[in-house]
Amino acid sequence: MVIEVKGLTKYYGKTKAIENVSFSVKEGEIVGFVGPNGAGKTTTIRIILGLLKPTSGKVYVFGKDVQKDYANINSQVGYIPGEVNYYPGVKVKEFLKYALRFHKDVDRDYFDFLCDMLKIEMDKKVEDLSLGNKKKLAIVQAFVHRPKLYIFDEPTNGLDPLQKQLYDLIRKERAERGATFFFSSHNLSEVQKLCDRVIFIRKGQLIKEPSEYFNMKKVRMLSNSNCSDLKNLANVFNFKEQSGMKEFYYNGKINNLLEKLKEYDIEDLIIEDVSLEEIFEELYKN
Numbered sequence: 001m002v003i004e005v006k007g008l009t010k011y012y013g014k015t016k017a018i019e020n021v022s023f024s025v026k027e028g029e030i031v032g033f034v035g036p037n038g039a040g041k042t043t044t045i046r047i048i049l050g051l052l053k054p055t056s057g058k059v060y061v062f063g064k065d066v067q068k069d070y071a072n073i074n075s076q077v078g079y080i081p082g083e084v085n086y087y088p089g090v091k092v093k094e095f096l097k098y099a100l101r102f103h104k105d106v107d108r109d110y111f112d113f114l115c116d117m118l119k120i121e122m123d124k125k126v127e128d129l130s131l132g133n134k135k136k137l138a139i140v141q142a143f144v145h146r147p148k149l150y151i152f153d154e155p156t157n158g159l160d161p162l163q164k165q166l167y168d169l170i171r172k173e174r175a176e177r178g179a180t181f182f183f184s185s186h187n188l189s190e191v192q193k194l195c196d197r198v199i200f201i202r203k204g205q206l207i208k209e210p211s212e213y214f215n216m217k218k219v220r221m222l223s224n225s226n227c228s229d230l231k232n233l234a235n236v237f238n239f240k241e242q243s244g245m246k247e248f249y250y251n252g253k254i255n256n257l258l259e260k261l262k263e264y265d266i267e268d269l270i271i272e273d274v275s276l277e278e279i280f281e282e283l284y285k286n
Ligand SMILES: Nc1ncnc2c1ncn2[C@@H]1O[C@H](COP(=O)(O)OP(=O)(O)OP(=O)(O)O)[C@@H](O)[C@H]1O
Pocket: 012, 015, 016, 017, 018, 035, 036, 037, 038, 039, 040, 041, 042, 043, 044, 082, 186
């Protein structure tokens, strides 16, 4: 395992931020960490990086305890924080020169490649950069030493054009070097495009086994039959009916559903995939 989080709990004074959070991330995986504002994503990420102490629980990165060994571990991690703040009065090129000094043996060709790809404007002052361009500097910082593990806290935050560039880089690093990625987002469609797996967090606790919802279908049918016993079919959720239009979610075997539907006189039927957003909303509602 590249990341192992075991029973993490963190209180800020009396405020409980996360409670008994456990999960792991394997080598070469791209894992999304998704939850609404205040769910506990940043807290979890900061503990994984050794920047915050948990109230209880343990985190192992590359098999090492982050509380004891974070300096060693962090040299193999690329991190993009949620908020990027830089010293004012410095030019981009000066800042990057300084940032590179933290790493041994930086591959200059790869550095040039990153700066070209992201169209970094070397002669601008850091404080004059737009938020998107500041984030680009954070991306260069995170990727330049080609670490084995990347941890990002809301890396693109609604910055659409940047998202594509970042995702291209992520795919390249995984394909060429088997790198591992763990990143938080509240944008589910963003995560859906890229991740092998998503871990959901809400009010400081993981939502168990959300993957079972990934095959959820939305069924809409027009029928004047009385279909109210559909509510009792296994794996039917949120059955709603308005005049002849019936709508529900279904999470079971399609054959079982079709078998049941034969009992009704149906004028029209649509069975479609449900977006992660919608699944998420349904999960949260319940
Ligand atoms: N330094 C702090 N002191 C007190 N409470 C805090 C502190 N940092 C976070 N919290 C609280 O802990 C909870 C989890 O916050 P956290 O920032 O980890 O969530 P998040 O999922 O990253 O949210 P967001 O997406 O809004 O950044 C929230 O209730 C937040 O108000």
